[in-house]
Amino acid sequence: MKENQETIRTLLCDLEQAILEAILVERGRTTVEALAAVSEETAADTIYAIDRVAEATITAWFTANWPSEWPVEIVMEGLEDGEILSFPVGSTVSETTLKCIIDPIDGTRGIMYDKRAAWILAGIAPQRGAANTIADIEVAVMTEVPTTRQWRADQVSAVRGGGVRTVALDVRDAFRSELLVLKPSRATEVRHAFGTITRFFPAGLTLLSEVEEALWGRLYGQADSPSPLVFNDQYISTGGQFYELLAGHDRFIADLRPEAFAKLGILSNLSCHPYDVATALIMEESGCVIEKPNGQPLDYPLDTTTPVSWVAYANPELANAMRPTLQAVIAEYL
Secondary structure (H helix, E strand, C coil), X not given: CHHHHHHXXXXXXXXXXXXXXXXXXXXXXXXXXXXXXXEEECCCCEEEHHHHHHHHHHHHHHHHHCCCCCCEEEEECCCCCCCCCEECCCCCHHHCCEEEEXXXXXXXXXXXXXXXXXXXXXXXXXCCHHHCEHHHCCEEEEEEECCCCCCEEEEEEEECCCCEEEEEEECCCCCXXXXXXXXXXXXXXXXXXXXEECCCCCCCHHHHHHHHHHHHHHHHCCCCCCCCCEECCCCCCHHHHHHHHHCCCEEEEEECHHHHHHHHCCCCCCCECHHHHCCHHHHHHHCCEEECCCCCCCCCECCXXXXXXXXXXXXXXXXXXXXXXXXXXXXXXX
């Protein structure tokens, strides 16, 4: 796969641009209520009508465009674990040499109400069957789905060992592109900046808030003025959270929902899944640090149901400064 990384990057960028175009077309001819209609409840998430638009585009695009010499298995939100989707059409999983994990729309709840941009996420790895993990991904692409107020959709891609490439797509002008440079923060603390423990929904909210309050209290103490020391931003999209770190807007984000749910005995509630972190490679190639809460690499299987916890720091120096305190707080509270 190494010698074909750049070609695969281009293919995934084209795929995501096709998904983006389909979403924008459908949004322009229907209502918010129609896009927000529940289509299906799966073991992984609630699937809305807008998700189905993206999924249909993925199937059509792979059928028409994916090179037959690189047979690929698709793992995707909206497909149940064990459900087979591979290309060329008719190929079996045993015949595939690549595995592609996709989140057709990460941040559905925000974009279907036109509140905040969503993201299309994809990562591709050499096929290793059930042994595949997030760490195997060698090419990753994330593409912004802008709100109606935006003219620009950013697309960020990476190949392992090859760094990050970012372009701005002008959705008003046939996706005309312009190169951008994203720069994660080099700060070694989070004082007077954005740092967040994810708590999007009511389940586990109090416990996760206590974890965050304890973390900042132990790191920085209490503010000497009425102004808060650290700002919190609950962007309901893992891809969106990654982008905020990549762009230097945020310095630290942790998603500890699986630990909180386990502590509270909550057996079924929405947490992050492997397709949500399909673009972790981009974070690594940009110089950010992304890892499990215990500091180990992300090695979650490439499936649609495994609960995923992750911690991301804007740079290694910040990670070294925060990691011991964060892990001590997790050990105490979770």
